[in-house]
């Protein structure tokens with residue numbers, strides 16, 4: 001360095017990369033880690049995972065450090081590093097949360113906690129981890145191919161910087177939206193969390209109907225799936241409402257009109273409403289059961 005080189009104040013140094021501890025190394029953790037590895041070094045990740053086969057696969061596929069439950073108590077020093085914006089990502093099944101949290105007891109209280117677990121309330125996470133900064137995410141299965149959407153909700157202590165970090169962690173799984181009220185996550189669960197199953201159900205029915213009208217199974221399925229893909233993409237890009245898009249392809253006396261008339265007579269919209277109401281209710285019940293109230 002020559003004497004004429006500019007001297008940067010410490011504040012101009014790039015922020016150290018976040019350290020991420022994943023609790024659970026299953027499908028959702030893999031989707032996030034796989035996406036983040038494009039921008040984050042392998043050293044940023046630690047995965048606590050009980051299954052040796054899953055640990056070996058994570059190490060092989062992403063080069064990340066994996067630890068078994070008996071090594072969990074040594075994770076404290078990683079989480080306590082004052083220079084790092086540490087995040088604990090909870091990616092176990094909800095029924096495994098209590099046991100996993102007990103494993104990390106007394107560690108990570110200063111970290112930001114991001115949960116993708118269905119149904120486990122922020123208050124339960126804060127209580128079990130003794131942490132104050134908790135964000136809950138409700139993702140959906142297209143997250144596994146980077147095309148998901150997640151509802152996010154933050155506790156009061158979560159800072160704008162924390163939110164930016166959460167968005168960085170969630171970005172590889174697809175889109176996200178922030179909600180004001182944790183109770184809305186039950187509706188998110190019912191609409192987009194469980195939603196892929198409704199779409200598969202609809203596509204199965206369309207495929208079976210196409211076969212009944214003389215198409216091969218393969219052709220009927222290809223037509224149904226590509227139609228859903230194209231229509232969803234069109235709706236996502238359009239400035240018109242869903243109703244306008246529907247009306248645009250429904251000329252009076254035509255084929256689409258004939259089909260939609262039957263759907264209306266059979267009250268399909270009302271059935272979908274009742275289905276989503278039932279899913280919202282069930283999400284609320286499961287949340288209450290997991291928080292013991």
Ligand SMILES: NC(=O)c1ccc[n+]([C@@H]2O[C@H](COP(=O)([O-])OP(=O)(O)OC[C@H]3O[C@@H](n4cnc5c(N)ncnc54)[C@H](OP(=O)(O)O)[C@@H]3O)[C@@H](O)[C@H]2O)c1
Pocket residue numbers: 023024025026027028029048049050051054069091092093094096099100103116117118138139140141142143144193
């Ligand atoms: N997959 C999705 O698209 C999706 C969508 C919305 C919400 N979610 C939620 O995301 C969470 C994770 O789902 P997932 O699909 O990733 O599940 P998953 O594939 O079953 O992954 C969970 C992982 O956690 C491990 N685990 C179990 N107990 C543990 C413990 N005590 N400590 C550390 N790790 C432990 C499991 O290991 P073992 O296999 O050895 O038990 C498994 O590898 C769930 O709460 C789910 O509801 C997932």
